[in-house]
Amino acid sequence: MRKSILLMLAAFAVMQLVAQTSAENKNQRYYDINKNIDIFNSVLRELDLFYVDSIEVNNLVQGTINNMLTRLDPYTEYYAEENMGDLQFITTGEYAGIGAIISYNNGRVIINEPYEGLPADKAGLKAGDAILDIDGEDMRKASVKQVSDKLKGTPGTKLKLTIQRPGEKKQQTLTIEREKIEMDPITYAGMVSKETGYFHYGSFTANSAERVKETVSELKQKGATSLIIDLRGNGGGILDEAVNVVNLFVPKGEEIVYTKGKVKQWDRSYHTQNQPLDEIIPIVVLIDTGSASASEIVAGGLQDLDRAVIVGNRSFGKGLVQTPRDLPYGGNIKITTSKYYIPSGRCIQALDYSHRNPDGSVARVPDSLTSVFKTRNGREVRDGGGITPDITVPQKNGGTITYYLMAENIIFDFVTEWMQSDRKIDSPEKFHLSDADYDAFREFVKTKDFKYDQLSERSLEQLKNMMEFEGYMDVASAEFKALEEKLHPDLDRDLELFNEDIRKMIESEIVQRRYYKKGVLIHQLSDDKVFDKALEVLSNPDLYRILLQPKPANIPPAKEIKEKLKNQYS
Numbered sequence: 001m002r003k004s005i006l007l008m009l010a011a012f013a014v015m016q017l018v019a020q021t022s023a024e025n026k027n028q029r030y031y032d033i034n035k036n037i038d039i040f041n042s043v044l045r046e047l048d049l050f051y052v053d054s055i056e057v058n059n060l061v062q063g064t065i066n067n068m069l070t071r072l073d074p075y076t077e078y079y080a081e082e083n084m085g086d087l088q089f090i091t092t093g094e095y096a097g098i099g100a101i102i103s104y105n106n107g108r109v110i111i112n113e114p115y116e117g118l119p120a121d122k123a124g125l126k127a128g129d130a131i132l133d134i135d136g137e138d139m140r141k142a143s144v145k146q147v148s149d150k151l152k153g154t155p156g157t158k159l160k161l162t163i164q165r166p167g168e169k170k171q172q173t174l175t176i177e178r179e180k181i182e183m184d185p186i187t188y189a190g191m192v193s194k195e196t197g198y199f200h201y202g203s204f205t206a207n208s209a210e211r212v213k214e215t216v217s218e219l220k221q222k223g224a225t226s227l228i229i230d231l232r233g234n235g236g237g238i239l240d241e242a243v244n245v246v247n248l249f250v251p252k253g254e255e256i257v258y259t260k261g262k263v264k265q266w267d268r269s270y271h272t273q274n275q276p277l278d279e280i281i282p283i284v285v286l287i288d289t290g291s292a293s294a295s296e297i298v299a300g301g302l303q304d305l306d307r308a309v310i311v312g313n314r315s316f317g318k319g320l321v322q323t324p325r326d327l328p329y330g331g332n333i334k335i336t337t338s339k340y341y342i343p344s345g346r347c348i349q350a351l352d353y354s355h356r357n358p359d360g361s362v363a364r365v366p367d368s369l370t371s372v373f374k375t376r377n378g379r380e381v382r383d384g385g386g387i388t389p390d391i392t393v394p395q396k397n398g399g400t401i402t403y404y405l406m407a408e409n410i411i412f413d414f415v416t417e418w419m420q421s422d423r424k425i426d427s428p429e430k431f432h433l434s435d436a437d438y439d440a441f442r443e444f445v446k447t448k449d450f451k452y453d454q455l456s457e458r459s460l461e462q463l464k465n466m467m468e469f470e471g472y473m474d475v476a477s478a479e480f481k482a483l484e485e486k487l488h489p490d491l492d493r494d495l496e497l498f499n500e501d502i503r504k505m506i507e508s509e510i511v512q513r514r515y516y517k518k519g520v521l522i523h524q525l526s527d528d529k530v531f532d533k534a535l536e537v538l539s540n541p542d543l544y545r546i547l548l549q550p551k552p553a554n555i556p557p558a559k560e561i562k563e564k565l566k567n568q569y570s
Contacts, residue, residue: 081330197224204237236293261338317350
């Protein structure tokens with residue numbers, strides 16, 4: 001009895017000590033927060049009073065906040081009151097304006113891409129048009145954001161836009177009526193064979209799952225008995241929409257994703273709420289490194305439930321959930337509050353932002369540290385590195401020159417000139433750039449002050465410095481010089497070496513001018529190994545079925561079997 005009382009007293013003492021320690025830690029944390037807020041306020045006040053030049057308080061504070069948040073992860077973001085429209089567009093896909101992408105080129109803000117059927121397109125604006133004036137206000141020296149803010153406004157209001165079209169001397173003034181712009185999450189949908197329907201799903205905005213449902217129903221009415229869902233380049237969006245999309249193909253009551261974070265009361269489990277549209281139709285989902293977040297919930301959920309075959313390349317690996325929180329004065333902060341886990345129990349987050357390297361960089365979770373999970377049928381899948389496809393189709397790495405040709409608007413400007421000839425082009429799937437046009441592009445590049453850098457050249461410079469420091473340059477100078485000559489940028493050589501990649505980029509830009517994003521997608525599908533593999537899988541029911549089953553255990557590799565047979569019959 002006495003022993004029991006002593007044990008109870010000891011346990012009580014330990015609990016008191018833990019509680020006291022916890023309270024002390026919490027008080028210290030509150031003290032540290034308040035101390036740093038006071039320091040920040042004092043620094044800002046001293047700068048405002050005594051700094052040699054006047055300071056832009058709003059810009060300084062917002063820049064400080066943004067720098068602070070970048071130390072956490074790329075998804076925790078602050079939106080000041082004047083930028084709340086950006087947050088609304090990200091989450092809803094809606095804004096009020098003219099419906100065009102604008103960018104900076106040759107010292108002016110230009111129309112980069114008018115969206116099909118929206119005010120800019122209906123008014124006749126074209127890619128390359130330079131914006132000179134909006135409602136009487138000179139925009140020749142304005143930034144992209146300043147022009148964007150002037151183009152946006154209340155639906156139904158009108159604006160007068162003065163533009164300068166390339167190849168024309170006379171300016172044009174157009175009257176455009178702003179509309180509520182709702183971006184269709186379905187880029188393109190259609191039958192790609194007698195039995196297979198295809199659609200590209202661009203973003204998980206509000207009510208986008210309903211558009212997917214409509215699209216699938218329409219494809220089935222056209223005779224689709226199998227589906228290809230293309231999530232390549234889809235960076236995600238609203239988590240509930242991802243659950244609703246999976247719900248179209250799996251039974252009611254299935255857990256698709258659950259979240260866990262610091263605030264336990266916010267942990268949630270998301271189950272399918274409705275009867276599915278089709279539980280049995282064969283599905284192939286296409287993913288790539290641009291498929292992230294909600295895209296990975298859909299692809300991973302269908303993979304974990306053995307409901308679809310995944311084809312393409314490993315996805316981005318974003319297993320983090322953001323929650324918007326209101327701030328004073330109309331602002332908002334989108335905070336990473338939890339991680340999400342898909343049906344097998346795995347989290348696909350690929351980067352650990354909480355443990356950075358000394359230089360501030362973040363490393364991908366190494367494969368050796370990932371864990372194995374099982375799908376419903378018992379197939380092995382792993383966490384910590386995005387969604388790995390059931391069939392991986394290797395991607396070819398393009399040359400650095402292709403990136404710079406796009407970034408420096410060389411391809412954009414060439415196509416703008418090319419379009420001035422008003423040449424007709426074939427349907428998107430049949431269009432190919434002629435050799436004569438590619439030769440013209442070569443000459444066009446040479447007329448520009450085009451310089452491009454290569455990572456390999458910069459790395460080579462670092463290697464040279466290291467070799468000289470360690471004394472190896474004398475014994476390996478000939479080999480280094482040969483390597484240097486191979487890796488030095490050579491415009492003629494690289495325009496030929498990466499001919500195929502550059503042609504495709506030019507073709508896509510031309511097709512977009514005539515047939516918009518839908519046309520680009522149709523054009524790219526005509527030479528798409530990932531898409532071709534999806535068609536191959538769906539045309540072979542036995543292969544489709546085998547891919548969704550676990551690999552038999554204890555079967556030796558094919559090489560070992562061949563060796564045994566060779567020895568047996570030799």
